[in-house]
Amino acid sequence: MLEDLLIHELGPLGDGVHRSERGHVYVDRTLPGDVVRAKIHEGAGGLLRGDVIELIDASPHRAKAPCANYDVCGGCTLQHASDAFYLAWKVGIVRTALERKSLVPKVWHEPVFLPAGRRRRVTFAAAKKNNIVTLGYFRRRSHQVTDIASCLTADPPIMDLRAKLVTALVPILQEGKTADIFVQTVGGRFEIVITGPIGKKGKPDLAVHEAIAQLAQVPGINRISWRPREHAVPETMIEVGPLHARFGALDVALPSLAFLQPTEAGERALVAAVMELLPQTGKFADLFSGCGTFTGPMLARGPVDAFEVIGTCVRALDKAKGVQPLKVVQRDLFRKPLQPGEAGRYDAIVFDPPRAGAADQVRALAASTAPLIIGVSCNPATFVRDARTLVDGGYSLESVKVVDQFTWSHHVELVAAFAK
Numbered sequence: 001m002l003e004d005l006l007i008h009e010l011g012p013l014g015d016g017v018h019r020s021e022r023g024h025v026y027v028d029r030t031l032p033g034d035v036v037r038a039k040i041h042e043g044a045g046g047l048l049r050g051d052v053i054e055l056i057d058a059s060p061h062r063a064k065a066p067c068a069n070y071d072v073c074g075g076c077t078l079q080h081a082s083d084a085f086y087l088a089w090k091v092g093i094v095r096t097a098l099e100r101k102s103l104v105p106k107v108w109h110e111p112v113f114l115p116a117g118r119r120r121r122v123t124f125a126a127a128k129k130n131n132i133v134t135l136g137y138f139r140r141r142s143h144q145v146t147d148i149a150s151c152l153t154a155d156p157p158i159m160d161l162r163a164k165l166v167t168a169l170v171p172i173l174q175e176g177k178t179a180d181i182f183v184q185t186v187g188g189r190f191e192i193v194i195t196g197p198i199g200k201k202g203k204p205d206l207a208v209h210e211a212i213a214q215l216a217q218v219p220g221i222n223r224i225s226w227r228p229r230e231h232a233v234p235e236t237m238i239e240v241g242p243l244h245a246r247f248g249a250l251d252v253a254l255p256s257l258a259f260l261q262p263t264e265a266g267e268r269a270l271v272a273a274v275m276e277l278l279p280q281t282g283k284f285a286d287l288f289s290g291c292g293t294f295t296g297p298m299l300a301r302g303p304v305d306a307f308e309v310i311g312t313c314v315r316a317l318d319k320a321k322g323v324q325p326l327k328v329v330q331r332d333l334f335r336k337p338l339q340p341g342e343a344g345r346y347d348a349i350v351f352d353p354p355r356a357g358a359a360d361q362v363r364a365l366a367a368s369t370a371p372l373i374i375g376v377s378c379n380p381a382t383f384v385r386d387a388r389t390l391v392d393g394g395y396s397l398e399s400v401k402v403v404d405q406f407t408w409s410h411h412v413e414l415v416a417a418f419a420k
């Protein structure tokens with residue numbers, strides 16, 4: 001069915017939305033003000049989707065997408081928007097989410113928008129067929145692996161390495177199968193984690209070990225690991241040495257797949273925003289600490305207790321040497337949240353949970369007497385839920401700062417302060 005649709009707004013994933021009596025129609029790669037001729041069909045989850053057949057009237061917010069792969073690649077969603085529209089939309093996501101929960105920060109700090117091209121963590125999709133490896137990302141709105149040889153969001157050295165991986169992976173990946181290739185780079189060194197079937201039978205064999213040893217000769221590669229599936233613990237296949245990251249005065253030897261903020265500049269911006277809010281001295285807690293992105297800089301102001309569930313991160317952070325006392329605790333904060341009495345011992349608490357947020361942990365914090373709570377979030381939807389809990393518990397929402405390091409995607413981060 002073909003229809004002419006006016007696009008009214010963008011949806012949460014960056015798709016254009018046409019509002020109609022029969023419900024929303026989602027049309028990707030469109031913008032508010034566009035009029036498009038679209039083929040309507042029912043998509044996943046019963047949502048109405050429109051595929052653009054023709055752009056009849058272009059939105060004034062349109063811009064030429066800078067990436068040559070934009071039409072096929074599913075990696076970016078908003079390259080076709082002008083910078084002004086894009087910046088306002090990103091801040092608007094946070095503003096609207098707060099408004100829905102009747103939350104009004106006393107101060108909106110100037111947002112930070114970081115340029116693209118500096119992503120230091122990239123997961124490529126790989127497929128091997130007829131002894132040829134296709135390496136790139138999924139095709140737009142599909143699970144078809146597409147060769148992507150240039151990417152404007154990734155750190156250029158990662159794309160240089162990708163070119164070498166296309167041939168190096170031929171003797172490693174299993175014929176007819178797909179795998180994920182995670183590449184992380186710090187200080188010019190690389191870590192590679194392969195997830196999926198490898199070798200003739202889906203697991204490492206002699207030929208795979210030889211090919212991995214060969215790949216490790218590529219300058220800069222520090223470690224190559226493998227795991228059969230997502231969530232499995234990676235098995236180190238070759239290690240020249242771990243990647244080292246510096247967080248404030250801490251030098252941390254990163255475990256495999258360690259969480260890092262996706263860009264160095266993003267990390268600096270988030271750390272700067274947290275440090276701006278943190279008192280000059282005191283005793284602090286860093287909840288969901290990872291390998292210490294915030295813990296390290298916070299140690300310059302006083303003792304820090306860091307809480308994290310992943311054992312390898314806990315041990316890596318525990319081994320790092322700081323100037324101030326650092327206590328690292330392995331604790332599942334979903335099952336065993338820091339209790340109000342414990343939280344009350346700190347002058348400030350930083351929490352930076354995964355996308356799901358920290359509902360139970362925040363309920364306990366809301367009942368505490370900790371004078372300052374600093375929230376870092378990559379998901380405005382769960383952030384506002386947690387912020388509402390803190391405000392209902394007697395905290396005031398002092399400030400919000402938007403940080404965009406996920407350029408051209410619908411993701412956005414923020415740092416917020418709550419006081420009691």
Ligand SMILES: C[S@@+](CC[C@H](N)C(=O)[O-])C[C@H]1O[C@@H](n2cnc3c(N)ncnc32)[C@H](O)[C@@H]1O
Pocket residue numbers: 259260261288289290291292293294307308309310313331332333334335352353354355
């Ligand atoms: C968004 S990352 C932030 C890490 C760190 N703050 C940083 O910026 O590098 C969230 C962290 O929460 C940890 N995490 C996830 N679930 C957890 C849980 N139930 N208890 C404690 N930590 C958890 C993850 O392992 C991850 O390190």
